[in-house]
Each structure stands twice: as C-alpha cells, then as structure tokens.
Amino acid sequence: MLGRDDEVVVAIRGRSRQSYTVRVGRDGLLTLPDIPPFPAAGRALRDLRADIEARVARELGGSEAYVSLGQTRQIAVFVAGEVVRPGTVPLPAVASLLDALGAAGGIRRTGSLRAVRVEGPGGSRVVDLYAAIAGTPGSPDLSLREGERVVVPPLGGVVALAGDATRPAIYELPAGAGAVPMSALLALAGGALRPAGNRFLSTGTDAGGRRALAELAPGSPVRRGDAVTVSPGVDAVSGGLRLAGHVVAPVMRGVGARGGAGLRALLADPRVIRPDPYVRLGVVWRQDERTRVRRFIGFDLGRVMNGAAELPLREGDEVILLSQADVLWLASPAVQRALKGDVGQGVPGASVPGAPFHGGVPGAAQALPGAGVPGAGMPGAGVPGVGMAGAAGPAGAALPGGVASVAAHPLAAVPECPALTSLAIAARSSPLRFAHARSAGFPDIGTPGCPQLFIDYPALLPFLLDQSVLLAGEVRLPGLFPVLDDTGLDMVLAAAGGAAETADLSSVEFAREPLENAGAIPLSRTLLDLRSRNFAAVRLSPRDAVRVPRGFGDRDTGPVMLVGEFLRPGTYDIRRGERLSELLARAGGLTGQAYPYGAVFTRESVRQRQQEGFQRTARELETSLIQVAAGQAVAGSRQGSLDLGGAINAGQALASTLRDARAAGRMVVEANPVVLASRPELDVLLEPGDLIVMPKRPNEVTVVGAVLNPGSLQFATGWKASQYVRGAGGEQRFADVSRAFIVLPNGQSVPAGLGSWQAGGPPVPPGSLVVVPQDPSPYETWGFIRDLTSVLGQISISSAALAVISRQGR
Numbered sequence: 001m002l003g004r005d006d007e008v009v010v011a012i013r014g015r016s017r018q019s020y021t022v023r024v025g026r027d028g029l030l031t032l033p034d035i036p037p038f039p040a041a042g043r044a045l046r047d048l049r050a051d052i053e054a055r056v057a058r059e060l061g062g063s064e065a066y067v068s069l070g071q072t073r074q075i076a077v078f079v080a081g082e083v084v085r086p087g088t089v090p091l092p093a094v095a096s097l098l099d100a101l102g103a104a105g106g107i108r109r110t111g112s113l114r115a116v117r118v119e120g121p122g123g124s125r126v127v128d129l130y131a132a133i134a135g136t137p138g139s140p141d142l143s144l145r146e147g148e149r150v151v152v153p154p155l156g157g158v159v160a161l162a163g164d165a166t167r168p169a170i171y172e173l174p175a176g177a178g179a180v181p182m183s184a185l186l187a188l189a190g191g192a193l194r195p196a197g198n199r200f201l202s203t204g205t206d207a208g209g210r211r212a213l214a215e216l217a218p219g220s221p222v223r224r225g226d227a228v229t230v231s232p233g234v235d236a237v238s239g240g241l242r243l244a245g246h247v248v249a250p251v252m253r254g255v256g257a258r259g260g261a262g263l264r265a266l267l268a269d270p271r272v273i274r275p276d277p278y279v280r281l282g283v284v285w286r287q288d289e290r291t292r293v294r295r296f297i298g299f300d301l302g303r304v305m306n307g308a309a310e311l312p313l314r315e316g317d318e319v320i321l322l323s324q325a326d327v328l329w330l331a332s333p334a335v336q337r338a339l340k341g342d343v344g345q346g347v348p349g350a351s352v353p354g355a356p357f358h359g360g361v362p363g364a365a366q367a368l369p370g371a372g373v374p375g376a377g378m379p380g381a382g383v384p385g386v387g388m389a390g391a392a393g394p395a396g397a398a399l400p401g402g403v404a405s406v407a408a409h410p411l412a413a414v415p416e417c418p419a420l421t422s423l424a425i426a427a428r429s430s431p432l433r434f435a436h437a438r439s440a441g442f443p444d445i446g447t448p449g450c451p452q453l454f455i456d457y458p459a460l461l462p463f464l465l466d467q468s469v470l471l472a473g474e475v476r477l478p479g480l481f482p483v484l485d486d487t488g489l490d491m492v493l494a495a496a497g498g499a500a501e502t503a504d505l506s507s508v509e510f511a512r513e514p515l516e517n518a519g520a521i522p523l524s525r526t527l528l529d530l531r532s533r534n535f536a537a538v539r540l541s542p543r544d545a546v547r548v549p550r551g552f553g554d555r556d557t558g559p560v561m562l563v564g565e566f567l568r569p570g571t572y573d574i575r576r577g578e579r580l581s582e583l584l585a586r587a588g589g590l591t592g593q594a595y596p597y598g599a600v601f602t603r604e605s606v607r608q609r610q611q612e613g614f615q616r617t618a619r620e621l622e623t624s625l626i627q628v629a630a631g632q633a634v635a636g637s638r639q640g641s642l643d644l645g646g647a648i649n650a651g652q653a654l655a656s657t658l659r660d661a662r663a664a665g666r667m668v669v670e671a672n673p674v675v676l677a678s679r680p681e682l683d684v685l686l687e688p689g690d691l692i693v694m695p696k697r698p699n700e701v702t703v704v705g706a707v708l709n710p711g712s713l714q715f716a717t718g719w720k721a722s723q724y725v726r727g728a729g730g731e732q733r734f735a736d737v738s739r740a741f742i743v744l745p746n747g748q749s750v751p752a753g754l755g756s757w758q759a760g761g762p763p764v765p766p767g768s769l770v771v772v773p774q775d776p777s778p779y780e781t782w783g784f785i786r787d788l789t790s791v792l793g794q795i796s797i798s799s800a801a802l803a804v805i806s807r808q809g810r
Helices: 045-059 097-103 182-188 301-305 324-331 333-339 418-429 452-456 460-466 489-495 580-586 604-629 644-660 673-678 721-727 788-809
Strands: 007-014 018-023 029-032 035-039 063-069 074-081 087-092 116-120 123-127 149-152 158-163 169-172 179-181 198-205 211-216 221-223 227-232 240-245 251-254 282-287 294-299 318-321 468-473 479-482 508-512 524-528 545-548 555-564 570-575 600-602 691-694 700-705 711-714 741-743 749-751 769-772
Touching (some): 007 045, 029 045, 035 045, 087 097, 097 149, 179 182, 324 333, 324 452, 324 479, 333 418, 418 452, 418 460, 460 479, 468 489, 570 580, 580 673
Parallel strands (some): 158 227, 555 691, 700 769
Antiparallel strands (some): 007 018, 074 087, 158 169, 240 251, 282 294, 468 479, 508 524, 600 691, 700 711
16 A cells, blocks of 8 residues: 555656656655656555556557556554564554564564454454464455554463374464364364374363363364363274394384285395294294284295295284294203203393304394393283383394303392293193203203393294204204294205214104194104105104214224324324224334333323212211211320320311312323233223323432422432432431332332331332321321321322323423
C-alpha cells in the first residue's frame, strides 16, 4: 500500500524513451512529465501500475510503461505484551507482522502464538500464528499499516505430546478452546512415526487434583494441561528372523511378504559365513506358535549351500551356524567334567571368543567375541543370570584371550559358562543320556575357554551332544560331531580331517543304540571292513560311535636317549622288543674313553617306584616318631639320660629329607657290548623314555658320611675302602663302620668291610662312592630308623646317578 514519500520508478519505451523516479507528494499525488497529476497515496502498487500503464498508452500513443517500487518510506509500529523488547520499532512500509515481532526480540515462552492482536485505525483483528508456522488451516492477515500496533497476550491453554511423534513438543490450544481432538494434536506434531498400531496414553488431573491416566482414541479430546505419550501398541517384531553364530556379523532379516523365505535365500551369499564353518549341522531356534516354547531344529548346512536341501523359515526364527572350533569344544575337558555333573572345578571364564576354540580357543574370548550384551530372544530360559542373545558381542573371543580358573570348592565356584551348568543339570538328571559322549575327551587335561556361542545359547550344548556321533581312534580330529539322521560316514570323516595313515580299516568298530522307546535299549556292535573306502555306505544316526583302530606295528610309543661316550649319541626311536645291544650297535658303539662299568641306565617306571619308596619310608618314620613321643618305645633305651626332643627333631628332619629326595630311577644293567655278546641273558629290553648315560673313565673315589674330611681321592689300584677312609682323615667318633657300604659305579651297593673282622673289604673300582653312616645305636631300639641304611643307600645311588647325568649333560 503506497503512501507519502514512497518512490515509484517509471520506464517508458516506444516512441518516447524516458525513465523517471518520482516520489509521492505530501498531497498524495504523483506527477509525471506530459501526464496530469493523479492520486497515488493509499493505493496498492498493482492498482497504481495499471493506472499509469493506461495513462501512458492514452496520452503517449505508441509507448508502454513499466512501473516498479523504489525506495520505500519508514513506518513506526508499537509492539506490546509478551515480547522480549516491547516498544515502538521502525520498519519498512512493506514489513509484515512477523517482521515486527522479530524486531521486538520475538515472543517470550509465556506469550501466546495463537491470539496476537493487531489494532489500528481500521479496527482490530486476531492473528493465529500457528497457521503460518505450524501449518494449521487458515490464511492469516500478516500485513501491517502505519499507525497500527501489535499486542501479544499471555500464553493460553497448552497440552504436551511426547514419544513416537514427528515433532514432540508442548502445543498451545486455539484461543478460547479448552480441548482439541487427539487427531488435531497429532496433525500439529506432524503425525505419529508409525502409520498404525499406536497407543495414546494421557496423563491428566482428576477432580480431586490427582494424576489420572487414560487411554485415548484418535477422536478423544485432549484437555488443557494434559500430557500425551505416543507409543507402540505392541512392542514386538513382526516378520523378522535372525542369522547368528559363525557369521561375519549377526544380522536381522525379513521373512518376506508371503512368508516363504527359506535357508537357501538367507544363505545365498556365502560371504556372510565366516571361514571354516561346520557344514554337517546348523540349527534353527524356533518358537512353537501355540505353546510359545523354543526348540532346536537341525539342518545340513553343506546340503543347503549346494542347493540339495531346503528348510522354510518362519517369523521369529534364529538361524545359528557352528564353527569347527565350536564342535571341537564338545569334547573339551570342561564339557567332560560337566558330563560328570561337576562345574565347580576348572570352569573357564568367557572372554575370549577367539579364542577360544574360536581360532584360538577357541577365542574368546570371540572377539571371543567379551561376553554378549543381553538382547532379544536368547535360549537361556530357566538358567539364572543368563542374558539374552539379541545383541551379543563378537565371539571371541573368545575365545581368544586368557583363561581364568575358578576355585575348586563347588560352593566357591562361579561358572562363567551357562551352557556347562545346563549340561551338568541334564547329566545329573539322566546319567545315561550322554553315555556315548563320556569317552570323547580327557577331563584332567586343560581348561579351554567357553565359546561365545554357548554363552549366548546355553541350551544349545545338550542339544548338540544329543545329536552327536562319537568318532575315536585313528582320525586326525577325534571327537563328537553333530549330525542329522542318515548322514554318511564319509561326511563325518571329512569334518574330522579324514582317517590317519596308520588306521586299520579292516576292523572299524561301529556301535549303535536303537531307539525303540520301549523296554530295554540294547547296544549293538559291528566290525566293518572299510578297506574299499566306501565310507558313504555307512549311514550314521545321532548317538552312534565309530572307532577306527590303529594298524599293528612294532614301533614303540616313545624314544630312547643316549648321552655321553657313544659314537653317535642322540635320541632313537625303538621297536617293540628291541634290546640294549641292538641300540648300542645303531649308535656305532662306544668311544675309547667310555666306562661301561659306570653306565647310568634310568627308567621312568623305576623312578616312580623309588620315589614312592622314599615317601612310604618318610611316612613310616613319622609314625615311629609319634610312637616315641607317646612313650611307647622309650623303655628299651640304652641311655637313661637320652635327649628325646633332639632325637625327634632329628627324625623329623630326616623324614623331610626323604620326602624331598629326588629319585633317579636307576637300574643296574650291563652296558659293555662285549659282555652282552657273550651273555645275552644280561641284555635288557628297552622301554620308551629310557635314558642311557655313558661316562668317561673316572680317576677318583669319593668318600662321604661320618669321616673327618669328606671328598674325592685319586684312584689307587688295589686300594680298599679302609685305605680311602684313612685318606679322608679316618672315621668320626660316632661313625658306624660296621654298616659302611660302597656304591659301585654300576649302581650296586656292597659292604665296605671296615669292621675289625672284615679284613678291609673288597678292592674299590674307580668312580665308586664310599658311605660311612652315623652310629644309630642310641635310637635303633625305638624302631623309627629301622632299615634306614638301605634307604640312605638308595639316596646315595640316586645322587650319584644324577651327578653323572648332570656332568654328561653339560
């Protein structure tokens, strides 16, 4: 609307080419050259443009006029009420109501947006700004004229909308309205996020001022002060299924519009499966539509991937793929302990996962994957403290990582693998249920971590064991392998890496428990001749057992070591029944410095028996000490003033020495090849783990025990033990020379002959050990050191043997 001092730009084209910038005068007239003045103030620009075009066409024939607005005048508008800076604000003449409110700093939070009044000479009008900023119906008049004023009243009634809406906020009711329909409030908020299935919960106040909750329909009124929350009517997933386990990443997939999706479509891209899957069995965890109870359904992953099998999927299914590491864990020590009903000893922690038998265990600790974050739909119902598998972390963990052991006491143990707890409960409930799986591993070896899969799905472990066949013996990866019914042995052998080269395929043992669901369940065993390698003809069912024996061979199960003065010392494998002379010949014989009479021959079984003898003697000695302390043997003492406490302390020290003594396991053998050739009955049979140490010829004799100067003396031909004892300073005051003995280089013990009636004893060969014991007469009547002379002799023999082995080892 033009007024005084507004500029109008007129351009005339045609016969006359002129441009004019003229201003509306104070009298409201506009004056153009060659055209009489005419009124312009109070007219709209479009009306003025049409008037000027008509006058130019009439007064200046053949010419056209183009009219635009130049510089506009300034007007002053007074803004009052709930604005930030009330007062008079200068505005251009073309400004609107929104410009005036912006120049005043905007409307306060306490001001109304739905009842702004504009008052002026032409009357008063109410403007609803929601039509301009929120899209409500209506076309508000936002223009301003000189002399008008704007008044923003206080905020009217409001309602709040929260939850799943496009624009959750606090909204003002229309001026003078006390309520609006729920549908109108949703329209203000841009609508609900879901097109259907929404639930509207209103929180308001009743007549008593109490907070009242109410469910609203789309047409229900929402009153002043109410707060409405928009939420889903049913918080459930529809038409979805989950792919988990040995996959690149657990994902949610859709069943499809017709509900006909199957495993082939789900696994159409093989890149979703991680390397090294177990292809003989996958699992679908499905909920019964009527009872809502979950159960496992097996499928052959290899046949599905090859297009030879299919399984339709339903809404809510979880497809679980297994890895080779998961299957190997079925025969782990932790599972074997759980099969015996024990989860309190050596239960590993989770983390791992990778490790874990998962590429390390595995895991571990998946990405081991840490333990899984509780999510949706985990098969752990009934197991306390078990999370859900909806958002499980990476496996790996597992099992890749460290393994934490748990205290052995069952009350102090806190199992980290819920699957082991489920299995232990099932095994205790039915001991024969997993009888086929109890011989698959060794429960006393190792504590591998728990794969992430069995942390997420604890009930999966008993199901897999029920579906497993036992493959033992000469196969590359013996253990338990889950299969479907009527699976070929060739498929299971492929999963186990195949049969070993040493397998005897002519007598493969096949055992089966026919499931008749009535009466006794007989166990049938059959010997199969599979030398034709037609493994596919043997059809397996869950709980079957296949044992592949080893072909008979004369190679023994361990090596024998030669150390010292051999032409070719080292480690040699032996055959069954091989003798020492044959091994010496394989080693090239002895060197010129060898001393066969001092050869040390040790055997593990002998060492264990000697060690048990030391322990038994120590226990007997301690029993005797208890008897002495009780006064049961003091009556026969030859010394009335005997220090009983000192004798008991000495006996305890001797018992401790016996218990800590290390047995060498030495056997007295003949190691001279010449003697063995002439006397074959002395040729000893070898066993795996035997050690033969051939020393160099020594040049000394060692004297130890109750002598004045124990040590080694140079060997002298023809000397006897008495001469070597004199060379060591002679015996001490309390020496028992009558019980002195000699440990010969071959390990035998003989009396030293130091008594006056023994004539000095036999000649002592080089490398011998002369032992002079203490006099035990003050204590022998008590009985607690009876036969200790022989034990001390064994200790001396062990010490001498270990000394020779140590020297040769260097």
